[in-house]
Amino acid sequence: MPHGPEPTVLLIETDASLRRLIALGLQYRGMHVVEANSPAILPTVEAREPDLLILDIDENTGSNWSHLDAVQSHPDLSTLPVVVLAWECPVPVGAAREEQSQLQTYTTCLSKPFDARALYTTIESLLAAASSARAAAQSQEIALLNQGKVSSSIWPLLTAAGLLLTFIGLMGLLAISAVGLCVVLVSLLWWTLGTNVEKEAVAT
Secondary structure: OOOOOOOEEEEEOOOHHHHHHHHHHHHHOOOEEEEEOOHHHHHHOHHHOOOEEEEEOEEOOEEOOHHHHHHHHOOOOOOOOEEEEEOOOOOOOOOOOHHHHHOOOOEEEEEOOOOHHHHHHHHHHHHHHHHHHHHHHHHHHHHHHHHHHHHHHHHHHHHHHHHHHHHHHHHHHHHHHHHHHHHHHHHHHHHHHHHHHHHHHHHO
């Protein structure tokens, strides 16, 4: 969901200082940042049209992965690339934890404390991947539309060809019938004339 020429990042971070630092860094890199302090604003983000979401799931009692569930079930945010900020991220390989299954293709978790450069690199990579995926989907859609147009343009040609063949067939039948009729008429005339000549010869 593009927001003009610059990507829009929805930043949900409860810590005001950290939220402001992240926002300033993203703005310095030419991104439009929409700041929020709670996932409770999710039902009202439709008009914001973000391209990426940064989500801090940590609370006083620990990581609350239900925040990520809320994002992934939101109709306007479910396809967004997400950067999750947490004190403890799921183990990438051989994890038996339930949280591991919650991380989708375009979801990346950064463990705190994280390097700001790692955050910016991750964001740029996710935006590039999402942009490529959108471009590929649009190209496929255009190809399908063009294929549909080509297929629909074939039917009038086939119809015209069928009518032409039918016309040629009818004309051929008419021509054969005409030739046969001419043969019959010539035969009758020849037979009639021949009979009259024989009668005149006998009479003389």
